[in-house]
Amino acid sequence: MLYREAGQFKTSYAADQQIFPILQDRIGIGLIAVLALGVLPLFATEYMTTTILIPFLVMSIAAIGLNILTGYAGQLSLGTGGFMATGAFAAYKLSTMFPDLNIVFVFLGSGVITAFVGVMFGIPSLRIKGFYLAVATLAAQFFLLWLFNKVPWFTNYSSSGVISAPPRAIFGDIMVTGSSAHYTAKYLFLLVFVGLLALAAKNLTRCHLGRAWMAIRDMDIAAEIIGIKPLQTKLSAFAISSFYCGIAGAAWGFIYTGSVEPLAFSIEISFKVLFMVIIGGLGSILGSFFGAAFMVLLPVILTNAPHLLGLNIPVDMISHLEYMIFGALIIFFLIVEPHGLARLWQIGKEKLRLWPFPY
Amino acid sequence: MSQATLHAVQPASSPAAAEPILRVNNIEVIYDHVILVLKGVSLAVPEGGIVALLGANGAGKTTTLKAISNLLRAERGEVTKGTIDYNGRSIQDLTPNDLVKMGVVQVMEGRHCFGHLTVEENLLTGAYTRGDGAAAVKRDLEKVYEYFPRLKVRRSSQAGYTSGGEQQMVAIGRALMTKPKVILLDEPSMGLAPQLVEEIFEIVKQLNQKEGVSFLLAEQNTTIALKYATFGYILENGRVVMEGEAQRLMENDDVKEFYLGLAAEGRKSFKDVKHYRRRKRWL
Amino acid sequence: AQAQENGQFVPGLVYRTGPYAPGGIPWADGFADYVSLLNARDGGINGVPLVYEECDTAYNNDKGVECYEKLKGKGPTGGASVQPLSTGITYALMDRVRADKIPMITSGYGRADASDGSVFEWIFTAPVTYWAGADAIVQYIEAQEKDLKGKKIALVYHDSAFGKEPIKTLQALAEKNGFKLDLFPVPHPGLEQKATWLKIGRQLKPDWVIMWGWGVMNSTAIKEAAAVGFPMNKFVGVWWSGSEVDVRPAGMDAKGYLAAQFHGAGANYKVHEDIVKTLYEKGKGASDRDKVGDILYNRGLISAVIMAEGIRTAMNKYGNKPMTGEQIRWGLENLKLDDAALDKLGLKGLMAPLQLSCKDHEGGGKVVIQQWSGAAWTPVSDWITPRRDGFLTEMYKESAAQYAKEKNITPRTCN
Amino acid sequence: MDFLYNFFISPFVQIADAPLFFVEVLTGGLLSGVMYSLVALGFVLIFKASGVFNFAQGAMVLFAALFFAGFMDKGVPWWGSLILTIGVMVLLAMAIERIVLRPLVNQPHIILFMATIGVTYFLDGFGQTIWGSSVRVLDIGLPQTPLEIGGVLVNKFDIIAAVVAGSLVAALALFFQKTRIGRALRAVADDHQAALSVGIPLKTIWAIVWTVAGLVGLVAGVMWGSKLGVQFSLAMVALKALPVLILGGFTSVPGAIIGGLIIGAGEKIAEVYWADAIGGGIEDWFAYMLALMFLLFRPQGLFGDKIIERV
Amino acid sequence: MSSSAVNPVSGSDAFTADGRHKIGGVILSVQNISLSFGGVRALTNISFDVREHEVLAIIGPNGAGKSSMLNVINGFYHPQEGKVFHKGQERKRMRPYMAARAGIARTFQNIALFKGMSALDNIMTGRNTLMKSGLLAQAFYLGRARKEETAHREFCEKIIDFLEIEAVRKTPVGRLPYGLQKRVELGRALAAQPEILLLDEPMAGMNLEEKEDMCRFILDVNKEFGTTIVLIEHDMGVVMDISDRVVVLDYGRKLADGTPDEVRANQDVIDAYLGGGH
Numbered sequence A: 001m002l003y004r005e006a007g008q009f010k011t012s013y014a015a016d017q018q019i020f021p022i023l024q025d026r027i028g029i030g031l032i033a034v035l036a037l038g039v040l041p042l043f044a045t046e047y048m049t050t051t052i053l054i055p056f057l058v059m060s061i062a063a064i065g066l067n068i069l070t071g072y073a074g075q076l077s078l079g080t081g082g083f084m085a086t087g088a089f090a091a092y093k094l095s096t097m098f099p100d101l102n103i104v105f106v107f108l109g110s111g112v113i114t115a116f117v118g119v120m121f122g123i124p125s126l127r128i129k130g131f132y133l134a135v136a137t138l139a140a141q142f143f144l145l146w147l148f149n150k151v152p153w154f155t156n157y158s159s160s161g162v163i164s165a166p167p168r169a170i171f172g173d174i175m176v177t178g179s180s181a182h183y184t185a186k187y188l189f190l191l192v193f194v195g196l197l198a199l200a201a202k203n204l205t206r207c208h209l210g211r212a213w214m215a216i217r218d219m220d221i222a223a224e225i226i227g228i229k230p231l232q233t234k235l236s237a238f239a240i241s242s243f244y245c246g247i248a249g250a251a252w253g254f255i256y257t258g259s260v261e262p263l264a265f266s267i268e269i270s271f272k273v274l275f276m277v278i279i280g281g282l283g284s285i286l287g288s289f290f291g292a293a294f295m296v297l298l299p300v301i302l303t304n305a306p307h308l309l310g311l312n313i314p315v316d317m318i319s320h321l322e323y324m325i326f327g328a329l330i331i332f333f334l335i336v337e338p339h340g341l342a343r344l345w346q347i348g349k350e351k352l353r354l355w356p357f358p359y
Numbered sequence B: 001m002s003q004a005t006l007h008a009v010q011p012a013s014s015p016a017a018a019e020p021i022l023r024v025n026n027i028e029v030i031y032d033h034v035i036l037v038l039k040g041v042s043l044a045v046p047e048g049g050i051v052a053l054l055g056a057n058g059a060g061k062t063t064t065l066k067a068i069s070n071l072l073r074a075e076r077g078e079v080t081k082g083t084i085d086y087n088g089r090s091i092q093d094l095t096p097n098d099l100v101k102m103g104v105v106q107v108m109e110g111r112h113c114f115g116h117l118t119v120e121e122n123l124l125t126g127a128y129t130r131g132d133g134a135a136a137v138k139r140d141l142e143k144v145y146e147y148f149p150r151l152k153v154r155r156s157s158q159a160g161y162t163s164g165g166e167q168q169m170v171a172i173g174r175a176l177m178t179k180p181k182v183i184l185l186d187e188p189s190m191g192l193a194p195q196l197v198e199e200i201f202e203i204v205k206q207l208n209q210k211e212g213v214s215f216l217l218a219e220q221n222t223t224i225a226l227k228y229a230t231f232g233y234i235l236e237n238g239r240v241v242m243e244g245e246a247q248r249l250m251e252n253d254d255v256k257e258f259y260l261g262l263a264a265e266g267r268k269s270f271k272d273v274k275h276y277r278r279r280k281r282w283l
Numbered sequence C: 001a002q003a004q005e006n007g008q009f010v011p012g013l014v015y016r017t018g019p020y021a022p023g024g025i026p027w028a029d030g031f032a033d034y035v036s037l038l039n040a041r042d043g044g045i046n047g048v049p050l051v052y053e054e055c056d057t058a059y060n061n062d063k064g065v066e067c068y069e070k071l072k073g074k075g076p077t078g079g080a081s082v083q084p085l086s087t088g089i090t091y092a093l094m095d096r097v098r099a100d101k102i103p104m105i106t107s108g109y110g111r112a113d114a115s116d117g118s119v120f121e122w123i124f125t126a127p128v129t130y131w132a133g134a135d136a137i138v139q140y141i142e143a144q145e146k147d148l149k150g151k152k153i154a155l156v157y158h159d160s161a162f163g164k165e166p167i168k169t170l171q172a173l174a175e176k177n178g179f180k181l182d183l184f185p186v187p188h189p190g191l192e193q194k195a196t197w198l199k200i201g202r203q204l205k206p207d208w209v210i211m212w213g214w215g216v217m218n219s220t221a222i223k224e225a226a227a228v229g230f231p232m233n234k235f236v237g238v239w240w241s242g243s244e245v246d247v248r249p250a251g252m253d254a255k256g257y258l259a260a261q262f263h264g265a266g267a268n269y270k271v272h273e274d275i276v277k278t279l280y281e282k283g284k285g286a287s288d289r290d291k292v293g294d295i296l297y298n299r300g301l302i303s304a305v306i307m308a309e310g311i312r313t314a315m316n317k318y319g320n321k322p323m324t325g326e327q328i329r330w331g332l333e334n335l336k337l338d339d340a341a342l343d344k345l346g347l348k349g350l351m352a353p354l355q356l357s358c359k360d361h362e363g364g365g366k367v368v369i370q371q372w373s374g375a376a377w378t379p380v381s382d383w384i385t386p387r388r389d390g391f392l393t394e395m396y397k398e399s400a401a402q403y404a405k406e407k408n409i410t411p412r413t414c415n
Numbered sequence D: 001m002d003f004l005y006n007f008f009i010s011p012f013v014q015i016a017d018a019p020l021f022f023v024e025v026l027t028g029g030l031l032s033g034v035m036y037s038l039v040a041l042g043f044v045l046i047f048k049a050s051g052v053f054n055f056a057q058g059a060m061v062l063f064a065a066l067f068f069a070g071f072m073d074k075g076v077p078w079w080g081s082l083i084l085t086i087g088v089m090v091l092l093a094m095a096i097e098r099i100v101l102r103p104l105v106n107q108p109h110i111i112l113f114m115a116t117i118g119v120t121y122f123l124d125g126f127g128q129t130i131w132g133s134s135v136r137v138l139d140i141g142l143p144q145t146p147l148e149i150g151g152v153l154v155n156k157f158d159i160i161a162a163v164v165a166g167s168l169v170a171a172l173a174l175f176f177q178k179t180r181i182g183r184a185l186r187a188v189a190d191d192h193q194a195a196l197s198v199g200i201p202l203k204t205i206w207a208i209v210w211t212v213a214g215l216v217g218l219v220a221g222v223m224w225g226s227k228l229g230v231q232f233s234l235a236m237v238a239l240k241a242l243p244v245l246i247l248g249g250f251t252s253v254p255g256a257i258i259g260g261l262i263i264g265a266g267e268k269i270a271e272v273y274w275a276d277a278i279g280g281g282i283e284d285w286f287a288y289m290l291a292l293m294f295l296l297f298r299p300q301g302l303f304g305d306k307i308i309e310r311v
Numbered sequence E: 001m002s003s004s005a006v007n008p009v010s011g012s013d014a015f016t017a018d019g020r021h022k023i024g025g026v027i028l029s030v031q032n033i034s035l036s037f038g039g040v041r042a043l044t045n046i047s048f049d050v051r052e053h054e055v056l057a058i059i060g061p062n063g064a065g066k067s068s069m070l071n072v073i074n075g076f077y078h079p080q081e082g083k084v085f086h087k088g089q090e091r092k093r094m095r096p097y098m099a100a101r102a103g104i105a106r107t108f109q110n111i112a113l114f115k116g117m118s119a120l121d122n123i124m125t126g127r128n129t130l131m132k133s134g135l136l137a138q139a140f141y142l143g144r145a146r147k148e149e150t151a152h153r154e155f156c157e158k159i160i161d162f163l164e165i166e167a168v169r170k171t172p173v174g175r176l177p178y179g180l181q182k183r184v185e186l187g188r189a190l191a192a193q194p195e196i197l198l199l200d201e202p203m204a205g206m207n208l209e210e211k212e213d214m215c216r217f218i219l220d221v222n223k224e225f226g227t228t229i230v231l232i233e234h235d236m237g238v239v240m241d242i243s244d245r246v247v248v249l250d251y252g253r254k255l256a257d258g259t260p261d262e263v264r265a266n267q268d269v270i271d272a273y274l275g276g277g278h
């Protein structure tokens, strides 16, 4: 019985309302924090940082964002890409308009702007539900990309319509964006962001706003009848979700790829993030991380696996296989646990709790 | 844990005399691989018998029925131990569809109508597995309408918009349309007006006597359940804690007090029940 | 294995999958074949074997970045050069190659103003840029029409960084030559162009249509153009819209369609002979034998040639060992492919002579207009020289300067 | 000001000026809309019959086309290829039912939706592993030539496509009318567990539906394939079919056609007449905006089943 | 339960011998309500009053329009004709959440819990209308939010003990057996500290013991909070025992309205509903 609450009595509700009421979990989180902040930066190679860690963090933000909207508030969205694009371009405009605005505020600002856009496209959700709502968000997806592509103002009239991240620093001289920034600096900067955002999300979802979201998700009529305002609640979900997606987009453009053309946020991204959320677990912040890890790591592993195994498979065959295995794994995990990796994790813990007995 | 039941659970006391059409042998059910719900339930339904399955909320009645009708899988639950036989042959690995074909049908707790289909269409889906021609189906449809005139009135409105009780009728009628030999009724009286409850049980009696349909009914309304049943089981926390002929059960003091509300001093008003009685009886 | 250690590492950012695979595959095959040819025939370059590794980008920017990061550090001296074959990825890598000091060769794509070597030290646009291409096409049209004044020309373009590149030039030329330019963006992937072509073919009725398309967009455009009865011989595509994979699906509709190229078509050049002999007859070829000499195959091949010769030039200075990015840059900046050199390489007539410099990373490549006969591409013009002197170079300078400002780069002084 | 003119006035002026051209755009739009309907139909089938939003429909279109074209390239006559491909699609349907759907019975729709995305990936990979990624020409001798009818230019091919789609819809409409199966299908869509409890065999039902959807996919694949050539991009027509589907209503077979017509005509007209005002290349999002407008008035799409709201 | 919970609105509180709030004036009154759906007439010209602090039962055969009546009262259905007066003034057409915020809570016939949430969260949701802390406060769980959460948690815990569902506090309600779900639903309604509590067949699917408990809960709520209760129930035993007044509906029409004994004696009611048994 390695994992058990037995003997960990909560003497107050406050204590019971901690994010991680159980000691083992707190320890685990602590370890992860140390690992992420202390150990990884020391050992991660540039390749690992730039192609695994950073995209993983960026996607986690997006996944948390979408999870708030789809997983918690139950509003299916396929507009994530569009909102991320909004974030990226907002960040670009902000940082080029106000060159000495601190990058942190640039990111937050782009988040806020995206939140507004999100609300705009969230309004139909009052009337339109389920898969039909997807259309509203798809409209956002395609319209926004078109807009950024079409209106040269967004790209400061660059002929190609591609924007590239201006170099920016924090604490005066530590470069975190642009080509001259060191990858570890980027990583740590992003990590802190992600940490805070995740914490905020977790808190929101366990306070009354979060409960309102879930109520709307589980049964909107009943929710309204017990006094939850549908419009405000849904819009708040859209706003906050978009806020996250916006920051994710900004991070994508400024920290990950360093340059962005609207096409980079095509519908595929929207689907990717949706997979992350579902594979990771709808309505679970932790799940968002699992999902992001799954979606970011798996392709990298699959593409490199043959090489590591010394097999010599032509690249096209590799990526076809990658597709097949990837699809198969999605299905496999859904069958094993439809509620995603997060739920699997829980069940694992429950089994640990019962261990060595089966049940 | 000790199972100090009044009547030790031994086949002798169960109606094995008439070779049971349905026999559940000491089954265990687990949900989600971790939640153990049935901890060894055994029961038998004799050919042409009406067996009542009683017990508090969460005792495991629904689970038992679903285990028999093989609907558990759809709930990510599984039978991990024990056997379930129908006419002497094991049915655990059959699909619900096979079972219905063989005459075992369940009326699910909480109605489960097809919201977008009209009342009549709902009833007709019940006839899906039947091969005995449109005429026969038509006849049975009329029969169901006789049983539940209200449904005839609402026949063409979407089931999703009918009242709770109406939906309950649809659910039962739908099951009747499958020409069953064994019906697993889960809380048939739920949400039905008093008369209707009586009627439902009258229908049960008729089917049982006229067409020899056997019943296993999970019912909370113990009074009426035992009135119509021939045999009864009482479930507590996933265990059969008591069983016997309906008559015998009705005479049992505990049953009298806790299920029939007939304390020694006779039926007492709900108003006067002062304290909540917390009593875990046979466990 | 031994080659692994002391060979010259050549990364290949290709796409053999995804929506643009049909175009990516032949290019990648051409590139791969030429590298294998060098290894098989000459044991590499000046005896230094080439170690070639592909990574599939699926024409997708972040995958491209990942591939780059994965391959850039391999081999004793790191990647010799990158050729992302995608304007999007080119943009994504521009900062990185500068930081990592790896030359990026974008033959016939990418950012035109990168021809200005004083700002874009690490990017090579040889042999031609989109701007040069656009200019050449207009020259051709002018030659047909004698005078462009008052003529109507429509540009149908892939609505992306790639498709937008020529607009600036064409607008400038429209001003200069007094023709009217109409723009028709086609959103990715370009399956849907009916409206566009109804407008062009039935309403606007331009004298010429220029197309800047890629992937399925091309064949769709040709089909729709035929559907509204627009004459194919007034329809010129850029080189990315002028390959077999673009015209074949359109069947006979495509007969007479024109395309600008910076290299010849067909397999009847010496280099192809060698390739077939040394590779295909031994079953070592990357492609199907009958695809050798396809437009995109040849383009891949030429891209490989430019890189290889850059490396060779560098070795001639720094000695026959794996070259570093910086050395290769020097090599490229001093690359000179005159007719003699081309002849030696078995490329005579396949491409126009080149000469790069510190300042000029484009090297004066030329453009030829070819026509689809229904079975093959046949040239219908001589080598056209883009008007680099003055006009284009000015534009390069200008926009390069702007870029330099944005990125606060101080242009180096070339002499 | 200029914008206002371009937006509110000039389009109508143009229409008035060249009514014939307008008719042309309209017919062109309607016809190309039908091409989307072909794809949308597949979605409708599966949704109507199991409440599953089958994201894999696009992939199935590509998959079918790949096999058909592949067989033909191998020298099999077209009818032979057809039979073989049909066989493949049947197998596929059964495999999906067995491997994907059966274990996920009674799960929330979004989960099944997700699973079909898994299927999409698999099919994309699988099809290309077998047949490669380079474009295949698919010529089943459909005429491409334009012809003028009273000064209005239409494309023979489009007309044929329209006919095919029309007959498909008719057939499928009948299929759903064939009460017993049809009713069972809709029952399943409403409540898997209840359907099971009355003995509806999900297994067969799903196998049937997915087979039919596969065949519809095949038809769509052949039509689109002979238009664009068979290549990866075919899978993307699914994205064009979504707004059609949504506008028509997920559960309505005729809706797929009507939706197609509306979207097709709408986006073409917009692209031709309003592009000046708001810039070109608007087809992509316009289709969705149009669908959105309709949804605001009918949240279940034009012909979809009403969403039951009840406590 | 804490007296803090005692209902503030109940103006002049007088108490009966057994400590109940004296039944006061009319708090809610429906007048000439007619409601129909397409062809179906669910309600025809129904009028009755609900008095403060009373327990009012609505009975009638299946499909009589009882649930619809509740839906009208809390604004989910909008009658074609008729008026609803709440605390004296007429209530305009409104959305359900307004009713809730005006102090009308309810439970549902087909359980309408939030399946994805734990029993505790479901009940906490009932108090959402009372929670005020702002976005940032919540996001960083700052003092205000934390205090609020804990305070309301305490209140909900009271309800949880009261309903004796401590054991399943953290279980997702989807997994709870039917009876417990009903209880959680009641808890959710109570959490809002409503003036009027609408219960739609709260005891369906319960065995006698549980019904007894449920009756006790209801009576206690009525007694301690003075909550006015409108109850739909098919178990005549329960209805006759615990309600002060009974309204009988029959296929949309009002059949009778009076004390249990009056109703029990009413011949129409017997014919239409009670049947011989009772």
Ligand SMILES: Nc1ncnc2c1ncn2[C@@H]1O[C@H](COP(=O)(O)OP(=O)(O)OP(=O)(O)O)[C@@H](O)[C@H]1O
Pocket (backbone or CB within 6 Å): B031, B032, B035, B037, B055, B056, B057, B058, B059, B060, B061, B062, B063, B064, B075, B109, E174, E175, E176, E177, E178, E179, E180, E205
């Ligand atoms: N899908 C499920 N997942 C996990 N646990 C479940 C699930 N369904 C039921 N249970 C648990 O199984 C136990 C028995 O539930 P069941 O519904 O069989 O009881 P019941 O006797 O039917 O109660 P009721 O009379 O209220 O319907 C309950 O404790 C419940 O928590």
Ligand SMILES: Nc1ncnc2c1ncn2[C@@H]1O[C@H](COP(=O)(O)OP(=O)(O)OP(=O)(O)O)[C@@H](O)[C@H]1O
Pocket (backbone or CB within 6 Å): B154, B161, B162, B163, B164, B165, B166, B191, D310, E037, E040, E041, E042, E060, E061, E062, E063, E064, E065, E066, E067, E068, E069, E109
């Ligand atoms: N939204 C709706 N659309 C159409 N008909 C409806 C709707 N709601 C209720 N009805 C009809 O109105 C009538 C009354 O329904 P209601 O649910 O009020 O009955 P009830 O008295 O609650 O019956 P029960 O005791 O079975 O719950 C029923 O015939 C029902 O079919």
Ligand SMILES: [Mg+2]
Pocket (backbone or CB within 6 Å): B061, B062, B063, B109, B186, E177, E178
């Ligand atoms: Mg039950």
Ligand SMILES: [Mg+2]
Pocket (backbone or CB within 6 Å): B163, B164, B165, E066, E067, E068, E109, E200
């Ligand atoms: Mg009701």
